[in-house]
Amino acid sequence: MPEITYLEHPTETDALMDKLCPPVRNWFKEKFPDFTRPQKLAIPTIMDGGHLLLCSPTGSGKTLTAFLTIIDQLVRKALDGKLEKRIHCVYISPIKALANDIQKNLIGPLSEISERFLPDRAQEIRVGLRTGDTPQSERQKMLRNPPHILITTPESLAIAITSMKFQPIISDVEYMIIDELHSLVPSKRGVHLALTLAYLDTLLERPVQRIGISATMEPLETVAEYLVASDDRESRGDGQKVHIAKVSGSRELDLDILLPHPKFSDLPVLKILDENINVIADLITAHTTTLVFANTRKMTETLVQRLRRPEFGLGELVAGHHGSMDKKIRLNVEQQLKNGHLRAVVTSSSLEMGIDIGAVDMVIQLGSPGDIATALQRIGRAGHHVGGIPRARFLPSSVDDLIELAALQAAIQSGDMDRLDFPENSLDVVAQFLIGLVIINEIDIDEAYEIVSSAWNYRNFEYDDFIEVLDMLEEERRVWIDWEDNTYGKRGYSRMIYYTNIGTIAPDNSYLVFNAEGSILGQLSGSFVSNLRGGDVILLGGSTYRVTNIQGTRVNVSSVTGYRPTVPSWSGEARSRSRELSSSLLSLIKHCMISLRREQDPRLVLREAYGLSNSVANAIARHLEEHTIDSFQVPEPNRILIEQVIGTGHPAYLITTCRGRAFNTALGYFMAGTAESSGVSVIELSFDENGLLIRTAQEVDPAQLYDAFRSNNHIEVIERYIINTQIFAKRFREVAGRSMIIPKRVGSEEISPQQFQQKAEALLTRHRTMEGSLLMREAKNEV
Template identity: 45%
Template sequence: MPLSQFHPIIQEWFQSRFQGPTEAQTAGWPAIAKGQHTLISAPTGSGKTLAAFLTCIDQLVRKGITEELPDATQVVYVSPLKALSNDIKKNLATPLDEISALAQERGTPLPEIRTGVRTGDTTPSERAKMAKRPPHILITTPESLYILLTSESGRRGLKEVKTLILDEIHAVADDKRGSHLSLSVERLCELAEGPVARIGLSATQRPIEEVARFLVGNPEIDADGKPNCLIVETGRARIVDLAIQLPQLEMGPIASHELWGETLDAITKLVMGHRTTLVFVNTRRLVERVSHQLSERMGDDAVVAHHGSLSKATRLAAEEKLKNGEVKVCVATASLELGIDIGDVELVCQIGSPRSIGLLLQRIGRSGHTVGGTPKGRLYPLTRDELVECAALARGIDQGNLDRLKIPPWPLDVLGQQMVAACSAEEWGEDSLFNLCRKAYPYRDLPREKFDEVVDVLSQGFAPRQGRNGALLHRDG
């Protein structure tokens, strides 16, 4: 039985909360317990997060029972969104509190297992508190991890990391943000005093082996390109209720004011027949416009907006109202497309083309966000071009197709930024730094001459359009 590997207290807690492990959990737990690199690829609502975290919690519980927990971070969880980081913190608090209470009842008191969030929303006082007493489980973003690896206090707290969890890894792997993260991961593993097990959580992707290679890094890939990583794939054939909604007005090359009005009227009518609806648009500007116009039709109390430029308090308030069913509709951009707990969303509407099968599936998957739930989505194209794109996306989903993942090869601007950060924290020999960078999968084929050119530019300075930037690195010898 998969649960037999856990401490009895963990087993009892899990059985009191769930009917049984999901497929992703059953397949992933044994490898994670052995410290093996593991990639879990499964749809939203399949229990991926608990598949990654429960073994980590079990290890902390066992250590806390037999010895004192160290004042150092043991687990680093990286999320691409600040909102998802805050959500994970809240979702971890409940099981940790319940496990602690259960242990107390069973006469096995546990020391406090501390969790902490370090993102752009973290206040200076909270950062200072974490520096003095690091959390055992650190929840952060790629950018904040990069900052921690450059600061003295951050590096001190990360030296004992045992497990690294990269959530929604597919959302960053195919762009420069992913290249930046891959270098931060290698810097973290270089800093850690022992081996670091890497756990990746991903939506369904093709080829999934490419995501695994991105996760484990170049040294963990054999001559045939096979990554040293257990790949768990589940739920590929999930049923999706998807339809394209067409306006009565004729579409043109741009969306007319009248067509916008008809589209929003149609969405309003559909929303009123569902308990909670998410409306996705492609820009923050459109979030404000659509939320305002839906508020005029439904009332201010029925609509909230959510995007990354809003204040932390405004975002959290919108998420809480959505989760509690206090609003009918939330208009959002990418800020809510990943695995944030927003309650029982019944319907997802997409205005315009999302231009990606994976992105569309991710957004539709915010509805029916339960094990065995059926996602329900409606597409609202506004132009002829968007209609063609939406039709192609719907057909691709119907045929089970996915976008092919393409990881950009060794972006040099990202490389330069990470090199400066690494050298600001400690001295590096050029050969050692080059070898470290080549461990990151996007930089596996980085030519030595390109690396040397970046070093030359950073150590000699360079001339932008106006003025001149001085040297950012000191080259000794």
Template identity: 30%
Template structure:
């Protein structure tokens, strides 16, 4: 009866605002009131916040605790991955609570919460708490946290698809495992945008085989969100396309779209591209001054918040942004989205499209602007994906011992824990369902004694075992340092490039340099440099006369196709070969490129794998086209180069993009040998990858994050952060000790596992090699570069030439090859 009363009250509140609840909102209200757990699958801007906060808040009014102690502490927790979202959610909740005259307090606890506010929360917790995974763990590290949480009835994990494939998702799993034990009548819900593995997402949230999972529902908001995708198709199609101009050549086509729209977001994939576009619009169209702004992760917080507010107020015509606005803020007025360059994944494209018409029932408009002609194939594939709702899976992490060690120390810092009880809880999570007794014992030994090779050092004995078997941190210094280190986000380090004889050249990201071995040559600041050695955070180099070199790129530009995107792209490309197929406007526009490609080589069909070779003044080129995305191509190129070098002592320069990769050498590459010796075989993949990519150095870099998360390495106090080089040298020292004296150390082994599973996508690489084995290899020995190869070979020139010289050089190349 009370259930019905709550639903009527909620419907009346909606009516007062001139709204009508969606069927999925009412379905969620009923499910929650009937004691169900669940996962709500709803697009951005569909009213998902009210789907869950409404029944939670109203049930506090209708089902209050019987005694005073039952009414203390937090009643519901809303976990969000982004601080920016917490303000929006709090605002909407307060508005709703006031409208229904509910006597409930809404509070926020994130890294931005002031000391004054935190102190007030320690004295009295708000009824509804909006927080992040890190801040929730911080609360678990405070004394008497059980009192604060024991009356909690609901936990909502918002944007669960964002947390799922990350260590922050693992943190959330661990916090939920603890709160399930503490809170008697706890209901757990997740909210997720569409992902490929929704069922698995629910299992990770609620715990495999749990009673919560058995008593759960999956609710899908069947809202037919209209998404209109249009491509900006260049009038004159370059037969030899390249991505060097980042789409700026289509600037004049963008301005009418900006003028016709009340407000527009222009999404770029990298911060550099964001800056370039912003400057280009202002220099060519100064009338936009004051009406256009920029938003990306390196811009300070005050400016970002100002931009977000300006979008809400409708006072900006356009914002050029990166993924910093992918989730972020809930604002209604944005009318149009322009995606500059391929977004590399369907989910990201849909997320960005959803920023326009960000209200139930409104149509989303998104324009795709190709940075080079071949990206129009991507545009065509994305149109289909939007229609068919083909979206990616998010792969959950398994056995993250670094996060587990941090979590156990958190519990030991607060009130302590008994291993038998916590082991049961940890085994109930998805991430640690496979943990063995031996591994568990190793982790307990690690926090109490340090690992096998660290036993002699008192500082690694952080947790003490009390007489009754309670594991507890009694040292105030250890507790303080631990609280400052809670979290799993570790930033990527920049290394300084210096000549051995002195002379500073600049900074380079460590993920790139970690894959090189001493003696390898790479291009940087317009010079070919030979790596001498990496010493702490310095890359020591000397000039090299070698013509072949590896080209660095930065993490931001390192977005790669998802596997779904690769499949879509290949099937779209195969249509170009099928005379009977209905071609999209994008593929029709590419007709001159395909014709030229057919003349010089072929456009591969479904059962074909294309290899092209040709000679230029740079040397002998071999181009391979798996169409699998940058990550897979980078690993495959190194693997193939290593395998060829076993047959023939030959050195290569490697270049790659999302469509294929190039091996360049100063001697002829024997392709027949590649085909005859089955060099694309998935056999011995793991050991060959280890040798070809210097996996130990990559794992050593990966270990830096693991060392910080597990508390082996302390990052420093807020006002005195440890320098990156000290951080790196400390973690390297541990890595080397474990390598030499304790190779079964779980953190050491985790560094290698994460390198292969996450950095190199070994699983996808193996699948790609299996597919290539079933295809007919077609080798075309061409007279000159083909349209497909042109974007790959011009990419390598980018590091050697300034942008003006590069444009001139490529223009000359285009004229020469088009003859």
């Protein structure tokens, strides 16, 4: 375990300036009035060679904090003529667009320093970019003339270090910067990156200094352990230490919740959307540049289409931006926004990260984003500069959503944070990694296990599970194993499969959309395309297109106007409300109900304790007052409500928990599994963020469910039920794709969504009968 130290004492400006070489010092003084607090805390530790985790709010100068020392060291070497032809620093970004921005923002300062503060004799400092979009010719140039700073993504780095030609130019790297850690570590991308870093550590001539950058998150100590887990300083006799520079997230924020109509509580959901669009249009008109966040790509498309209507006078000044639009279109939108050619961009999550889109003076969030961290990330896109005050307005989509937004605002103002969950011992990710490990040469099996178990997520990985994964890969003809020599290696098309399927983002069975000129417009999900016919009109990127025909994995369209389009839907966009936000919601409801039980007005609590406006406080209070007509009972941390719905044919039970979709889904599967094990058929099961509905063939006693939960192994009950559900089949397909058992493509040949699904169904049928199937185990963990 590393020794963790929190940095608490910032260095004085003059002392920090003295640590910089004259060219960098003079450039910094010309560009900035002073160092920010994160810089004063963190830069001295980076200069001393210590591992560092920097956690501070958006717009506090984190990226420059990480790079300033590295720029300073490279400039010193360039002045002395000692800048070697190798990679000195690797910067890892979770998204390509952010990697592109960092490259531009690094080249700018380096060019300024070189042109104005360095003599002609100084060597040139080069910055290189390697992502999935980097042409092969550029990659070859990089091998001949390596950049001193390499900017890359987790997947591109994983591919690069399995190249025999690339390994020598990275073997003496000194600095490793990992950005946006909060978005990586709770996902399987973070697991994959941990394994990549563990392998990279075996290639290095000396331990690399690690610098992690993140927005505010918890638990920081665990993230710090993740950052340095595979560093081998301890085995070399040096103590393993990591420093944490945490700057409070209590940055000044300008937040408010707006009700779109005086009679908000009485309006149906579709009418609320109409009114919200009017408010959004007014806010866009009142500000120079506005970023509007919707929670799904479908809603993004709807908002762009509606905001472009003639009555708002915005037209093409509003654009959309989401992950299913083609990369070139997205880049064009980003550039237009940065150049001031757009008044607003509507997005789902694709502009959450620190992509450089210029000055944004207003963020609008339509509906609750579901967790505190996402809200802070989105709010921080406005006033995204040192000293800037982020301004954001929340618009509720229903009364329940309004209460959640009030709880969200309270959580932000009180400094609450979501606690991240970390996947461990993921069998599908390690299967993929074990194929990559032998792309160049065969490897000793125990050595491979040692590399895997040095990654934080696999520190407790059982050797037997490791061997089972290898056995599965051998059965599926991805590797060969020589048990006598205790080695294994790649076989057949494994190398091609690995390079063309690397990564943990689940195969999405998507279709590419092409216009009449053959340009890619974006992607549509397989489930949506299955209902399309030639002649249908669809909406994509705010524009309307008629479907010409569907060929293989492509949908051919032509541009049309004057038709009412079908708005596409994309699967997998619903995310569960976080535990911490659910806790804040339960707390708000509890405080209001205490007032009502005491015959006091909850509006007083909502206005004075929660800082809500009169209209918002009144809408929430009125909703809860109506609830008390039937009952004063509400969900609490140790209580859920179960109500039987009378007069609906088959018995129906409404369970209210207010604990988020993930909790409700697990509870629903448990209840359904318990009912079916007692011979009671489940006819319907549905969930949302606040509860679930279960409809059964005959009445059940809710009290028996509590007894069953106390006496049964509830995990076993849930697992027994879920293996026959559609969600399990979907997760199994994802696990099979991620394990590279069913590749989405082999070289340039792409498998169609129908073929992929058929292969996955056949594999699932086979694995259902296999005792101890690893793919079944991992799919259960996913659900």
